[in-house]
Amino acid sequence: MDRTEVVIVGSGFGALAAAKKLAKAGTPFVLISETTEHLFQPLLYQVATGVLSAGEIAPSIRAILAKYPNADVRLGRVVDVHADAKELVYEAAGERHTLGYNFLIAATGARQSYFGRDEFAKVTYALKTVNDAKRLRDQIVRCFEEAHTTTDPERAKNLLSFIVIGAGATGVELAGQIKELAGRYFEQSIRGITADDVTVTLVEGAGVAMPAYGGKLSEYTKASLEKSGVEVVLNTLVTDIDEHGATLKAHGSEAGERRTAETIVWSAGVQANDFAGVLAERTGCETDRAGRLLVNPDLTVGGRADIFAVGDMTSLNNLPGQSPVAMQGGRHVARTVLGKTPRGTAFKFRDKGSMAIINRFRAVTKVKSIELTGFIAWVLWLAVHMVYLVGFRNRYIAVMSWFGSFLGHRRPHFHYAQEPSPVGAVDADNDEDDEVSVAA
Numbered sequence: 001m002d003r004t005e006v007v008i009v010g011s012g013f014g015a016l017a018a019a020k021k022l023a024k025a026g027t028p029f030v031l032i033s034e035t036t037e038h039l040f041q042p043l044l045y046q047v048a049t050g051v052l053s054a055g056e057i058a059p060s061i062r063a064i065l066a067k068y069p070n071a072d073v074r075l076g077r078v079v080d081v082h083a084d085a086k087e088l089v090y091e092a093a094g095e096r097h098t099l100g101y102n103f104l105i106a107a108t109g110a111r112q113s114y115f116g117r118d119e120f121a122k123v124t125y126a127l128k129t130v131n132d133a134k135r136l137r138d139q140i141v142r143c144f145e146e147a148h149t150t151t152d153p154e155r156a157k158n159l160l161s162f163i164v165i166g167a168g169a170t171g172v173e174l175a176g177q178i179k180e181l182a183g184r185y186f187e188q189s190i191r192g193i194t195a196d197d198v199t200v201t202l203v204e205g206a207g208v209a210m211p212a213y214g215g216k217l218s219e220y221t222k223a224s225l226e227k228s229g230v231e232v233v234l235n236t237l238v239t240d241i242d243e244h245g246a247t248l249k250a251h252g253s254e255a256g257e258r259r260t261a262e263t264i265v266w267s268a269g270v271q272a273n274d275f276a277g278v279l280a281e282r283t284g285c286e287t288d289r290a291g292r293l294l295v296n297p298d299l300t301v302g303g304r305a306d307i308f309a310v311g312d313m314t315s316l317n318n319l320p321g322q323s324p325v326a327m328q329g330g331r332h333v334a335r336t337v338l339g340k341t342p343r344g345t346a347f348k349f350r351d352k353g354s355m356a357i358i359n360r361f362r363a364v365t366k367v368k369s370i371e372l373t374g375f376i377a378w379v380l381w382l383a384v385h386m387v388y389l390v391g392f393r394n395r396y397i398a399v400m401s402w403f404g405s406f407l408g409h410r411r412p413h414f415h416y417a418q419e420p421s422p423v424g425a426v427d428a429d430n431d432e433d434d435e436v437s438v439a440a
Contacts, residue, residue: 003100004030006337007088009078009275010107011038011061013323014311016390017330018105019061023068025338030072030099032090036062038390039130041109042323045170047133049140049177050185051405054130056398059390078275081282083304103306103337106279107330110312110321113271113290120241124266127170136265140178143262147197148190160198161261163246165238166268167204168212169356172221174265175202175230176359183229184360201231201259203238203248205268210356210364212320217364220373224358238268270321272313283307288315297346299333305343308333319349323388355381360406 006022008015011033022029040057047054065071076092087100112126125136140162147159160182164175183195202209202225208218209225209232222232233248240247245260272291280287283302286294292315293301299314301307310329312321319325328349335341353367355377363377372380382402389395 002097004028004072005101006030006103006105007032007099007101008105008107009033009088010109010311011035012041012107012109012311012326014107014109014326014330015105016061016064017327018107018310018334019065019071019330021331021334022337023065023071025334026070027338028070028072030074030101031061031065032074032076032078032099033061034075034077035130036060036073036075037130038064040389041128042169043385044127044130044133045174045177047130048127048136048174049181050137051177052398052401054134056394056401057389058130059394064390079278081278081307083282083307086306101306104308105330105333105337106275106301106307106309106313107311107326108273108275108313110270110290110292111273112266113269114266115269120266123241123243124165124264126266127174128270136263139263140181144186144190144193148193156197157199158244158260159262160193161259161263162198162200163259163261163264164200164202165246165264165266167202167206167209167221167232167234168267169210171202171204171265171267172210172225173357174267175200176225176228176357176362179225179228179230180359195229198229199231199261200229201233201261203233203236203246205235205237207235209234212354213356213364213366215371217366217371217373221356221358221364224362228359270312276309276313279307279309290315298336298344299329299347308336316347317349320354322354324352325349355384357381 005027006029008019008029008031016038019031037058038061043052043057046052047057062073065073076090078088078090080089087098089096089098112128114120125139126132143159147156150156162178164171179200182198187194208214209222210218225232235251236248238246239249239256241264245258246264247256247258249256276291276293279285279301280293283304285302288294292313293309295301295309295314295316299308299310301309310333311326329347332347336343355363355365357363361375361378363381365372365377365380386395386399389398
C-alpha cells in the first residue's frame with residue numbers, strides 16, 4: 001500500500017500554507033484535492049464581473065509546489081478515513097485508492113448554505129468556485145445582451161434586475177460591482193442601455209450591511225452602495241425564489257413582497273463540505289449547525305492526535321471564516337507536525353484586520369481599533385490583495401486588470417456566445433401551443 005508522512009486534503013489557503021511549510025522542511029507529503037488549482041476565493045466576484053480572469057486568481061497548485069521534490073499533488077476526492085489504521089480512501093479516474101499516513105491535515109473549506117431550502121440552489125447563482133464565477137459572468141453578459149435586442153419592455157426590465165441575497169463582504173462587493181458595470185462598461189458599449197435601467201437589490205436579514213463590521217463601517221457601506229444606485233434592503237428575509245424573482249418578507253410583516261429579477265445571487269451563508277462529515281463520523285468529533293468540526297484548541301479532531309483540521313470546515317472560538325485564519329492554522333499545524341511547536345499547543349490567531357471593497361475608490365478596513373473608509377481603504381485593499389496573490393505574473397496581470405477596470409472602462413474578460421436555437425423549432429413549439437389552447 002502507498003504511504004507517506006503527511007496527507008493534506010484540499011488546495012485552499014489553509015492547505016497551501018501547511019504544504020509550503022512542510023515542503024521547505026523536506027517532509028514528504030501528498031496533497032489530494034478535487035481541483036488542482038489554488039483558488040483565491042475572495043476575488044471570485046471580480047471573475048464574475050469581468051475584472052480578472054480565472055487564471056489570475058486560481059494558479060495551479062502543482063506549479064506552486066513543483067520545485068519541492070517531497071511534494072506530491074494528486075487529483076482526487078477523499079471519500080473515507082480509517083483513523084485507527086491511519087489510512088484514507090480516495091477516488092481518482094474512476095478507481096479507489098488507499099493511502100497510508102502518519103499525519104492527516106484536512107482543509108476542504110466550505111460550500112454554500114441555503115438554511116434548509118436546498119431547492120434555492122437550482123434557481124440562484126452561488127460564488128464559491130471558479131465554475132460558479134464563470135457561470136455568473138455568462139449570465140450577467142447574457143442579460144445585458146438580450147435586454148439590448150428584446151422588443152418587450154417588461155422582459156428588458158427583468159433582464160436588467162439583479163437581486164443579491166446576503167450583505168456580507170461577497171454580497172456587498174458583488175452588488176457594488178454589478179451596478180458599476182452598468183455605468184462604466186455596458187453603458188459605454190451597448191447602445192440604448194444606461195445605468196438607470198439597471199436595478200440591483202441587496203437583501204440582508206440583519207439590521208446592518210456587513211454585520212461583521214458594524215458601527216460606522218456598516219453605515220458607510222450602506223450609504224456608499226445607495227449613493228451608487230444599489231437598493232439596500234435590511235431586516236428582510238427571502239421566503240421564496242423561482243426562475244424569475246424572489247419574495248421578500250420584512251421582519252414583523254405578515255405579507256411578502258414579490259420582486260422580479262432574471263438573476264438572483266445567493267451569498268447568505270456557508271456550511272462545511274462533505275469531508276467534514278466523514279471526519280466527524282470516523283473520529284467522534286462534534287459539529288455545529290453548519291456541519292463545521294468543533295476542533296480542539298490545538299486544531300486536532302476528536303480524540304485523534306494525528307488528525308488536524310483548519311479553515312472554513314472548522315469552528316473554534318468564534319474565529320471568522322477568513323483566509324488569514326486558515327493560513328495561520330495551516331502553518332500552526334505544520335509546525336506541530338514538524339515538532340517545532342510542542343504537541344497540544346493551542347492555536348492563537350493573530351488578527352491583522354479585515355477589509356472589503358464596496359465599489360471604485362470605496363472600501364472599508366478595520367485593524368483592531370483603527371477604522372478606515374473611502375479611497376485610503378481602497379488603496380490598502382488593492383495592496384494587501386496583491387501581496388496575497390500567488391506568483392509574480394499573477395500579481396502583475398491583476399494590477400494591469402485593476403488599472404484598466406477601475407481607472408478606465410475595460411472589462412477584458414467578458415466573453416459570451418449565444419447558444420444556437422433553430423427559429424423554426426421555436427415557431428413549431430409556439431404553433432403547437434396555440435393549437436392546444438384553441439382546442440381547450
